[in-house]
Amino acid sequence: xxxxxxxxxxxxxxxxxxxxLSCSPISGHRSVSWYQQTPGQGLQFLFEYFSETQRNKGNFxxxxxxxxxxxxxxxxxxxxxxxxxxxxxxxxxxxxGGGTNEKLFFxxxxxxxxx
Amino acid sequence: GDSVTQxxxxxxxxxxxxxxxxxxxxxxxxPSLFWYVQYPGEGLQLLLKATKADDKGxxxxxxxxxxxxxxxxxxxxxxxxxSDSAVYFCALNxxxxxxxxxxxxxxTKLSVKP
Numbered sequence: 001x002x003x004x005x006x007x008x009x010x011x012x013x014x015x016x017x018x019x020x021l022s023c024s025p026i027s028g029h030r031s032v033s034w035y036q037q038t039p040g041q042g043l044q045f046l047f048e049y050f051s052e053t054q055r056n057k058g059n060f061x062x063x064x065x066x067x068x069x070x071x072x073x074x075x076x077x078x079x080x081x082x083x084x085x086x087x088x089x090x091x092x093x094x095x096x097g098g099g100t101n102e103k104l105f106f107x108x109x110x111x112x113x114x115x
Numbered sequence: 116g117d118s119v120t121q122x123x124x125x126x127x128x129x130x131x132x133x134x135x136x137x138x139x140x141x142x143x144x145x146p147s148l149f150w151y152v153q154y155p156g157e158g159l160q161l162l163l164k165a166t167k168a169d170d171k172g173x174x175x176x177x178x179x180x181x182x183x184x185x186x187x188x189x190x191x192x193x194x195x196x197x198s199d200s201a202v203y204f205c206a207l208n209x210x211x212x213x214x215x216x217x218x219x220x221x222x223t224k225l226s227v228k229p
Contacts, residue, residue, distance in 0.1 A: 004158070033216070033217075035217075035219075042204075042219055042220065042221040042222055043159075043204065043206075043217075043219035043222070044219075045216050045217065045218070048216060056216050058216070090158055090159065092158075092159075103161055104161065104217065106151075106158035106159040106160070107158050108156070108157055108158045109158055
């Protein structure tokens with residue numbers, strides 16, 4: 001069974017540009033969460049999607065947005081990139097069958113560098 | 116708000132040494148607690164978890180006990196190996212939010228020397 005797949009693995013952009021990152025969850029998983037990982041702030045929750053709806057959001061500006069498709073694949077978009085957006089962006093999926101504390105499965109991440 | 120504090124790294128140990136990584140938390144409800152591990156170039160993997168007070172999570176020789184009275188969830192291993200070199204994250208999940216929303220500590224980098 002394939003794991004969580006994130007593309008691209010590495011990305012270099014310049015300030016002011018926008019970027020779209022993609023995440024394919026494990027087959028059968030319906031929930032997708034996104035996290036930003038930086039050396040200074042550590043891991044911070046961005047948002048979670050379930051059944052194409054955002055159901056939870058972290059404390060990030062509106063430049064960060066996401067969506068989920070009917071096949072559970074998810075994309076996140078960052079507009080008007082800033083230097084501080086340089087980070088490893090991690091996607092995680094889970095089955096979300098309603099049980100408590102379902103295990104989250106993480107992808108290897110997309111390393112975004114903003115120059 | 117909820118938060119997780121874990122000991123600063125890096126931690127450098129010799130093979131077969133004992134490991135303790137401290138983790139304390141602040142939460143308004145009754146969170147579940149987790150330890151995740153991140154090997155170089157990889158995403159996070161769940162190492163162990165505990166869902167209620169006095170539960171002990173264990174996996175691969177690592178263990179941690181949910182201590183409500185001290186709001187702690189310290190990670191321990193009796194004898195570390197070089198292959199344990201990684202970054203370890205303590206995390207909590209508060210039932211007040213979605214199950215997909217984990218609050219992480221800053222991470223502790225462990226290096227084990229042969």
